[in-house]
Amino acid sequence: xxxxxxxxDEIRDRVPISSVIGTRVTxxxxxxxxxxxxxxxxxxxxxxxxxxxxxxxxxxxxxxFGCGVSGDHFRFLTEHDGMSFPEAVERIxxxxxxxxxxxxxxxxxxxxxxxxLTDVMEMAARYFQERLQGQEGAxxxxxxxxxxxxxxxxxxxxxxYATDSRNGLKEFLAGKGVTKEQIEACGLVRHGPDVPVSxxxxxxxxxxxxxxxxxxxxxxxGRAMSADIPAKYMNSPETELFHKGNVLYxxxxxxxxxxxxxxxxxxxxxxxxGYMDVIALAxxxxxxxxxxxxxxxxxxxxxxxxxxxxxPVLCFDGDQAGLRAAWRAADMALPxxxxxxxxxxxxxxxxxxxxxxxxxxxxxAFAAILADAKPLADLLWARETAGGVxxxxxxxxxxxxxxxxxxxxxxxxxxxxxYAQEMRERAxxxxxxxxxxxxxxxxxxxxxxxxxxGPGAAAGRLAVSESLTRSALVRSTSAALPLRETSxxxxxxxxxxxxxxYFDAVAELVLTSPELxxxxxxxxxxxxxxxxxxxxSVIAAIEAAGLxxxxxxxxxxxxxxxxxxxxPEAALEDAREAFAQAVHLHRSAGALHKELKAAELALASxxxxxxxxxxxxxxxxxxxxxxxxxxxxxxxxxxxxxxxS
Numbered sequence: 001x002x003x004x005x006x007x008x009d010e011i012r013d014r015v016p017i018s019s020v021i022g023t024r025v026t027x028x029x030x031x032x033x034x035x036x037x038x039x040x041x042x043x044x045x046x047x048x049x050x051x052x053x054x055x056x057x058x059x060x061x062x063x064x065f066g067c068g069v070s071g072d073h074f075r076f077l078t079e080h081d082g083m084s085f086p087e088a089v090e091r092i093x094x095x096x097x098x099x100x101x102x103x104x105x106x107x108x109x110x111x112x113x114x115x116x117l118t119d120v121m122e123m124a125a126r127y128f129q130e131r132l133q134g135q136e137g138a139x140x141x142x143x144x145x146x147x148x149x150x151x152x153x154x155x156x157x158x159x160x161y162a163t164d165s166r167n168g169l170k171e172f173l174a175g176k177g178v179t180k181e182q183i184e185a186c187g188l189v190r191h192g193p194d195v196p197v198s199x200x201x202x203x204x205x206x207x208x209x210x211x212x213x214x215x216x217x218x219x220x221x222g223r224a225m226s227a228d229i230p231a232k233y234m235n236s237p238e239t240e241l242f243h244k245g246n247v248l249y250x251x252x253x254x255x256x257x258x259x260x261x262x263x264x265x266x267x268x269x270x271x272x273x274g275y276m277d278v279i280a281l282a283x284x285x286x287x288x289x290x291x292x293x294x295x296x297x298x299x300x301x302x303x304x305x306x307x308x309x310x311x312p313v314l315c316f317d318g319d320q321a322g323l324r325a326a327w328r329a330a331d332m333a334l335p336x337x338x339x340x341x342x343x344x345x346x347x348x349x350x351x352x353x354x355x356x357x358x359x360x361x362x363x364x365a366f367a368a369i370l371a372d373a374k375p376l377a378d379l380l381w382a383r384e385t386a387g388g389v390x391x392x393x394x395x396x397x398x399x400x401x402x403x404x405x406x407x408x409x410x411x412x413x414x415x416x417x418x419y420a421q422e423m424r425e426r427a428x429x430x431x432x433x434x435x436x437x438x439x440x441x442x443x444x445x446x447x448x449x450x451x452x453x454g455p456g457a458a459a460g461r462l463a464v465s466e467s468l469t470r471s472a473l474v475r476s477t478s479a480a481l482p483l484r485e486t487s488x489x490x491x492x493x494x495x496x497x498x499x500x501x502y503f504d505a506v507a508e509l510v511l512t513s514p515e516l517x518x519x520x521x522x523x524x525x526x527x528x529x530x531x532x533x534x535x536x537s538v539i540a541a542i543e544a545a546g547l548x549x550x551x552x553x554x555x556x557x558x559x560x561x562x563x564x565x566x567x568p569e570a571a572l573e574d575a576r577e578a579f580a581q582a583v584h585l586h587r588s589a590g591a592l593h594k595e596l597k598a599a600e601l602a603l604a605s606x607x608x609x610x611x612x613x614x615x616x617x618x619x620x621x622x623x624x625x626x627x628x629x630x631x632x633x634x635x636x637x638x639x640x641x642x643x644x645s
Contacts, residue, residue: 003089007101009213011089012073013307014096016057020073024080025053035310035340044080045069058258058308117241120178120186121209121217127172128160128207128220137161139225140206147276148359153283157250160207162222166199187219187237201236208249208275210235210242210293213304215252218242221275221293233274235293245298248290248305250278255308257287268309270346270370271297272354273317280355284363289354297329302336302343310340313373318350318503320528330379337376338412344373347504372504377419380406381426382508387521391514396431403427425598430510481557485511488582489519490558491566493539493551495575496532499523505583515550522547535568 018027018039028051031040037057042048043064052066063070071079077088093100131137132154140161144154162169173183184191184198191198205222212218219236236242248254254269270289272278281289288308292301297314305312314329316322326345333343346369348357357366374382384403390396403423410416492499492506499506507524511517519542526532526541542551558566565578603615 003086004101007098008074008089011093011096011098012060013213014098015073015092017060017062017073017076018055018057019095020092021055021062021076043067043069058255117182117186117239118216118218120173120182120188121219121241123173123176123178124169124186124188124220125158125160125207125209125217127169128162128209129158130160131163131168132159132161132207136163143206143225147280147355148283149276149279150283153279156282157279158209159279160209162200162202162205162207164204166203169200169202170198185240187239187242202234204229205234210247210249211252212241212247213251213255218247219244221249223275233294244293244295246300246304247293248301249275249293250282250290251304251308253282254288254290258308269305269312270315271301271305271312272315274353277354280358281366284358284366286358286363286366296325297332299332299336302329302333305343306341311342311344313344313346313370315346315348315354315369317353318347322347326379327383330376330383333376334380334406335409335411337410337415339415343376345376345379346370346373377422378508381423385430386507387524389514389518389521390431391517396427400427481515481554482513483557483561483563484582484586485513485516486554486557487563487566488579488586489516489523490554490563491575491579491582492523493519493542493555494535494566494568495570495572495579496526496535496538497572498576498579499527499532501576502579502583503527509583509586515547516554518545518547519550519554 016037018037021041021044022039024044025041027034028040028042031051032038039055039057040051041053041055042051043053043066045053045064046067048066053062053064055062060072061070062072062076069079073092074085074088077083077091078085081088083091090100132140144159149159170183170189173188174180180198183189188201189198190201202220202222204225206225208221208223209217210219210221219239219242221233221235224232224234235244238244248271258267258269268288270281270286272281272289272291274291274294278289278291281287290305292298314326316326316329326347329343330345337343348354348369352360354366357369381403384399384406388395388399390399404420407416407419407423410419488509489511506520509520511520522542522545523532523538526538531537531541539551542548555567564570565574603612
């Protein structure tokens with residue numbers, strides 16, 4: 001029986017080759033890197049004492065450096081287990097959970113047709129390439145040069161040009177013996193009952209050949225050269241070869257780049273929005289980039305990303321549309337995440353795409369954006385809390401309800417449990433410090449309890465906890481407006497340029513004061529409505545929200561304590577330096593507070609020496625940062641300048 005190539009590819013991609021071979025060998029723990037799908041064992045085909053048999057999940061191949069055997073899933077089963085090829089296919093299909101295809105003469109005929117159609121698509125790709133290099137392609141070449149795409153990159157991606165002729169490609173293929181039915185089946189012409197004479201699908205467009213996972217051309221994308229064309233980018237129609245939601249542009253090249261590594265240290269795949277982004281990134285050294293084909297990322301495309309990397313980075317524009325696209329992708333990915341299978345999110349500066357970043361600022365700037373990619377949990381938390389005011393039990397309960405609903409969508413039980421714990425801890429940290437504890441409640445240690453250190457041990461450990469709780473780094477403020485948080489918000493209002501410069505940090509601020517959270521929400525609203533350019537417009541928005549009294553109290557507190565860098569009289573450079581330091585220390589305080597509470601709860605529930613030592617380590621960390629507490633209390637001591645007003 002002849003199996004369709006597409007069926008063999010599907011089941012081979014669904015099953016890691018290590019799962020097939022792992023039942024026959026014992027993996028060497030020292031050389032194996034399971035996280036990367038890189039496995040080593042003693043060869044099952046010849047006797048040896050040191051492991052020279054190598055298996056790679058990403059490539060779906062094995063090779064023994066001792067005896068030279070190599071192959072894929074099917075070859076291993078046929079050569080090692082003695083199965084026939086159909087038996088090997090049946091075994092892999094069973095492991096993949098895919099039913100075996102019944103022998104279907106029609107399907108076999110279609111497979112032959114598909115092979116013929118890929119030959120036609122290859123001919124079309126060469127035709128477009130030749131047109132780009134000819135006289136007709138002069139304007140297209142000039143456009144590509146303007147976009148910074150070198151000749152070598154054009155050749156590597158096989159870029160081409162479709163002339164403005166209605167019949168140029170159709171007549172070329174017909175002259176090569178390609179039938180009318182084949183041209184139509186490839187989606188290269190518009191045809192149908194309402195089209196008397198078919199004509200070329202692509203005209204006057206720069207052409208981007210779209211390969212499948214094996215590098216065969218299955219479709220095209222075209223960018224219009226004329227500014228008057230409504231559809232700037234256009235893809236081939238759906239055909240026997242091409243199903244848009246199942247394909248990622250540059251998949252085969254990106255997978256190869258990940259397999260070989262490279263000077264850019266690529267360890268994951270990057271999903272960007274368009275063809276030109278992929279090409280510009282590849283030219284800048286990021287060959288591990290792919291793109292969906294003009295639509296939102298689909299589940300099938302996400303599965304393709306996970307075949308290449310357990311933690312792909314989804315890169316979106318930093319505007320509101322990009323943020324909404326990131327949220328849609330997060331909602332789609334959430335039910336499917338598993339241990340070792342998740343996503344991260346990189347948001348670009350507003351109004352810029354990856355092509356702009358690498359062209360204007362260089363590869364290092366884009367690498368920095370990738371390094372700052374946020375985990376899925378961070379994106380979801382930021383979305384659910386951004387701009388919210390949680391100053392009543394009902395509003396806090398509503399947030400917790402939404403977080404529970406989110407985590408309950410995760411199908412994997414273990415990951416769902418960890419997400420639920422993570423969101424509970426975030427909510428506890430977010431709310432806990434703004435609610436005064438009632439007597440007898442909280443995570444403190446009980447006076448007189450003993451934890452293995454004698455009668456005085458508990459009192460000593462209680463003192464450790466209380467000294468941290470009283471510190472400026474972690475204490476729950478009893479004042480109406482906490483000084484450090486107030487100085488941060490006042491600095492943002494008085495120097496709105498900081499909101500744009502530090503947008504991610506501003507959006508993710510965790511504030512303990514309900515009043516300051518309301519001011520923070522107004523700040524984010526001004527950004528959303530493009531009103532955060534001047535101090536006067538921000539203050540007007542605060543007054544319109546009915547928060548003038550809170551604002552005056554906040555600025556008055558800053559003036560009384562002489563935190564001059566947060567005031568409007570301060571130079572932007574001074575305000576920027578102090579603001580960055582304050583935000584850093586604010587984050588440190590939150591992290592230390594969270595760790596302190598966890599250490600307290602751990603020791604209270606499990607009074608072991610190990611948990612006690614961990615609490616002591618938290619105290620040591622506190623002592624290490626005590627030298628910077630003066631900066632948390634205020635920015636007055638900065639570069640030797642004190643008391644400026």
